[in-house]
Structure formats: C-alpha cells, structure tokens
Amino acid sequence: MTPPLLRPPGYVPVPEGTHPPLNSPGYRSTGLRAPAQQPIVLPHRLTEVTGPLLTGPVRPGDDDLTVGANGEALGQRIVVFGRVLDSGGRPVPDTLVEVWQANAAGRYAHRWDNWPAPLDPNFTGGGRTLTDAHGDYSFTTIKPGAYPWGNHHNAWRPAHIHFSLFGRAFTQRLVTQMYFPDDPLFAQDPIYNAVPEQARHRVVATFDLDATRPEWALAFRFDIVLRGREQTPFEEPHA
Amino acid sequence: MTATPPPPALTPSQTVGPYLSLGLTWPDGPDVVPAGTPGAITVGGTVTDGDAAAVADALIETWQSDPAGRFDHPDDPRGAVSHPGFRGFGRVPTDDDGRWAVRTLLPGALPGQAPHIDVSVFARGLLDRVVTRIYFPGFAEANATDPLLAVVPEERRHTLLAVPDGPDRYRFDIRLRGAGETVFLQL
Numbered sequence: 001m002t003p004p005l006l007r008p009p010g011y012v013p014v015p016e017g018t019h020p021p022l023n024s025p026g027y028r029s030t031g032l033r034a035p036a037q038q039p040i041v042l043p044h045r046l047t048e049v050t051g052p053l054l055t056g057p058v059r060p061g062d063d064d065l066t067v068g069a070n071g072e073a074l075g076q077r078i079v080v081f082g083r084v085l086d087s088g089g090r091p092v093p094d095t096l097v098e099v100w101q102a103n104a105a106g107r108y109a110h111r112w113d114n115w116p117a118p119l120d121p122n123f124t125g126g127g128r129t130l131t132d133a134h135g136d137y138s139f140t141t142i143k144p145g146a147y148p149w150g151n152h153h154n155a156w157r158p159a160h161i162h163f164s165l166f167g168r169a170f171t172q173r174l175v176t177q178m179y180f181p182d183d184p185l186f187a188q189d190p191i192y193n194a195v196p197e198q199a200r201h202r203v204v205a206t207f208d209l210d211a212t213r214p215e216w217a218l219a220f221r222f223d224i225v226l227r228g229r230e231q232t233p234f235e236e237p238h239a
Numbered sequence: 240m241t242a243t244p245p246p247p248a249l250t251p252s253q254t255v256g257p258y259l260s261l262g263l264t265w266p267d268g269p270d271v272v273p274a275g276t277p278g279a280i281t282v283g284g285t286v287t288d289g290d291a292a293a294v295a296d297a298l299i300e301t302w303q304s305d306p307a308g309r310f311d312h313p314d315d316p317r318g319a320v321s322h323p324g325f326r327g328f329g330r331v332p333t334d335d336d337g338r339w340a341v342r343t344l345l346p347g348a349l350p351g352q353a354p355h356i357d358v359s360v361f362a363r364g365l366l367d368r369v370v371t372r373i374y375f376p377g378f379a380e381a382n383a384t385d386p387l388l389a390v391v392p393e394e395r396r397h398t399l400l401a402v403p404d405g406p407d408r409y410r411f412d413i414r415l416r417g418a419g420e421t422v423f424l425q426l
Contacts, residue, residue, distance in 0.1 A: 008314045011426075019252045020366040027254075029364030032289035033415050039425035040391055042370070046349050047357050048426060050312035051302060052328035057265055085247050100262025110258040112296075126262045162256065164263055169314070170302050170357055171426050175368065177253035194366050195251040202250050225247040 009230040010044030011171040012087055017196040026190030028151050044171055051170040054096045055130060063129035065101075065141040068122020075104025075120075075142030077217040080178070080205065084135045084165060088228035091135025092172075098128045098164040099139060106145030106159075115148060140217065146185055158185035158192060165224060172226040179204045180220065252367040257296045259361065260332050264298075268330035271301065271343035276324060278306070280407045282373065283340025286333050286360065289416035293337025297362035299413075301329040301341055301373075303355070308347030345375065353381035353388070360413055369423045373411050374400050391422050398422050 022034035042048065066073045080099075084092040102108045102125065105117040109124050123142065131137045144159045160177040167173065179192060181204055186192055195203060202225070211219035255263070272279050282301075286294040304310055304327070311319035311327060319325075322344060329341035346354040356373040374382055382388055388396055398421045401409035414421050 014249060018249045022366055022369070024366055027364070027366065029254075030366065031364075032292075033294070033362060033364035034366075035369060035420055035423050036289075036416050037395075037420050037423070039369075039423045040387075042372075042387060042424040042426055044426065045352060046310065046315060047302065047304065047352075047355065049314050050310040052326065053312065054328065087246055087249055089244075089246050098262045100258065108258040108261060110261055112257060124261065128262075162253075162259070162262060164255075168312075170359075173300075173359060173368065174250060174252060175255050175361055176250055177256075191254060191366070195253070199248070199251045202248060203253065223247070224250045227249060228246075 007045070008049050010049060011169060011227040012230055014227065018199055020194030020196070024190065024194040027194055048171045049169050051166060051168055051172065053094070053168065054166060055094065058096065058128050058130055062127055063139050065099075065123065065125065065127045065139065068120070068124075071122045073103070073120055073123035073142050075123075077140070078143050079138060079140055079211065079213060079217050079219040080161060080222060081136070081138035081211065081219065082221050082223040084131050084137065084167075084224045084226065086167070086172070086226050086228035090228065091131070092167050092226060093131055093133045093135055095131050095168065096128060096166050097131060097137045098126075099141075099161050100126045101141065101144040101161040102147055104142050104145050106147035117145070117147065143180070143218075151190060155188065156185050158183040158189050163222075163224065165226060167226040174224070174226055176203060176224070178222045181205065181207055254363055254366050255298060255361040257363045259296070259298050263330065264332050265330060269341045271303075271326050271329040271341055272322070273324045274342065276344070278344055279342050280345060280409060281340050281342055282356070282401060282409045282411055283338065284410045284412035285337040286339065286362070286413045286415065287337060291414075291417065293333070293335075294362055294415065295333055295335045295337055297333040297337070297339070297360055299329075299331050299333070299339045299341075300359040300361070301343070302357045303327055303343065303346040304349060306344050306347045308349045308354070348378070348381050351386065353378050353385035355385075358413075360415070362415075365415075369415070370426055371413065371421050371423050372399055375409065376400055376403060387424075395422050
C-alpha cells in the first residue's frame, strides 16, 4: 500500500451547472477551439493537490490601476474587493489575484485592440495582489467601458474585469470575469450567457454602499469561490 | 435558532479573451529555472485549432515536481529537494505563430506515477481552461505502468508524449480540436 501521506485528500468535484460548456455555439470562437473529444478523468494525486504558491510577482502599488506613468487614469474610480473562499467556506489566504480590463472608454491597451475608442496613456489595465490572512483582497481601478466585438451583428461585451486565481492547488486554478450589476448588455452576451443560468449571478459583483469611500470611490464586492478539499483521503481503485 | 449557512457555490469560469497578456504575462514566466541552470531543458511546441491554424492568443501554464519527484508545497510531506531557482511553475503566452516554450528541469517520478508535467491551456474561445499532461519518452518503463496513460486509448496516447527535438529540447504540440486532438483531462 502506498504511504497515505503521499495520497492527500483530493478536491471536491465541480457540480453540474457551474462552468460554461466548452462547446457554446453562441460564442463563435469556441467552434474551432473547444475540444471535440470527451476529457479523460484524472484522479487527484500529488501534482494536482499541489500548486504554485506565488508571491513573487506582486510589487507595492500593483493593486492600484489608477496610477499612471504621468497622472491618474480617466474614468469612474471604483474599489473592487472581496474574499476568496473555498467551497467548504474556508478563506484562501496569501494567494495571487491577477486582474486585467479595458479602460473607461472600453478599449484595451493591447496591440490587437484597434476599435476607435480612445486609449488612456495613464491606464495599462493590469493589476495584481495577494489575499490577506482572511482571504480578503482589494483593488482600486476605474470602471471599464463596454465595447463592440465581432461575434454577431451589433455585439457588445458588458463591462467586465478579468480575474485569475491560483488557490493552493493545480486543481483550484480559475480564470473568470467579474460583471457589474444590472448591465443592460447581459441579455445579448454569449460569454456571460454561456454560464448556466442558476450560476450567472455568481459572476456579477454587488454594489456595496457601506464600502464606498466618501468623496472618493464607489465600491463593488466580488467574492470568489474555489474548489474545496474532500473531507476524507481519496481512495484510488486497486490496480 | 440559526441555520448553518449553505456552503458557498463555486464561481463559474470565463474565457481569458484575446487580451490576457495585459494581466497574465511575466517577463520570467517561461523560466521554471533560470538560464544557465545545469540540466535545464526546453519544452515547447505549437497550439493549433480545429483547422490546424496557429492559436496566437493562448496561454500555457505548467506545473511539475522537481527532478526528485517532489513539490515545494505543504501537501507534499516529503518536502522539496533543493534545486536553486526551481519554481515548478511556468507560464508563457503563445507567439504570433502559436509557439510556446518553457525552460525547466525534467520532472522526477512520483510514487506510482511516471514523470510528468501538468499543463493548463487558456485562450479566447475556451470558456474554461483545458488540462493535459506531458510525459517524456526517456521513461519507457515508468510510462508503461503509469495509471493515467493506462486509461488513455492507445491510439491517442502519443498526444501526451513529448518528442525529442535536439539536445535538451522536447516538442509538445497541443491540438485543441480535430485530427490528432490532444487528450484533455477532467480534474
């Protein structure tokens, strides 16, 4: 028998109806990119229950996207904050949170984004931070604008901020998008609507009046839930 | 009487979109080990779509044990073996031709498993990451008894094997869809 220490508990399965299906025809780019074959189940072993515990890339100020090279970014200043938890309700401390977004006019500071909205020389749109001991994080940024894209006639992406999370295990890795409440563009957006209906509210931030900074910034709360640990050690079938 | 709150529900995944490099690329991302590390190898290839066209806006992430088969992580009770500068994690966006590469060390065998690297692929058009694994041809005996390779249909197993590509270089192409589609894994 393999020593039990080398077979740590795995992570709970993802319930049906959580993630968008890879094959989501309304989002045209899935057509040539989503795998056609069914994935093969990989039981959680050592490589999957471990993962990079990254702290290195974060420098002071990386959590404030409004500070540009020569001044302040243009737009509605906001604080985006929340807690990273696992599905057992436990906070995920000291974990890297990365964000990127369009500027207030809905344009990304990226060489491929060339729709005619102005660039902001003081907004690069990337930020990162670590959660604290309670799993809490906070960014200061500007509210991103909506923008058109070529997916279908008159397609517009609702305003959103991209989020990337590691947790503490390869199994917990998550990239998602945070949306703003009551966006009138939701109904026509195939990326948002690819999320199963009962789970869509989990990618929408809530406006939090108590967390606003008077005379300074609006505040939106976005809690993020990663997969939690199985309670008992994973039992592998005997060969 | 207070009811126990239900456990929080998982946050759904969304695509990284085409502009991921604004948030997810690091200058030293591809350096699982620094340049000049003894024993360093390069592992890389191309990412292609269902038309065999290059995917120029993907991000590859790698996670692996050190050459002794250990992880610098609390869930590996054996602890890491010291390999100065070894991060275990690599991250690289594909270039305009869909190419990617990381500089790393060969992973070691794990208890009951052949040496391998876990890989996440993110891209526009992928609403969730897809996951695969790289195995190496130099470990034929371990590969023959690896529990994952054992459940992959034989005609698709080659998609998980890196190919020697010159001294200290291995090629691992990722075909997202269609002919020769890479085996992807459900975690």
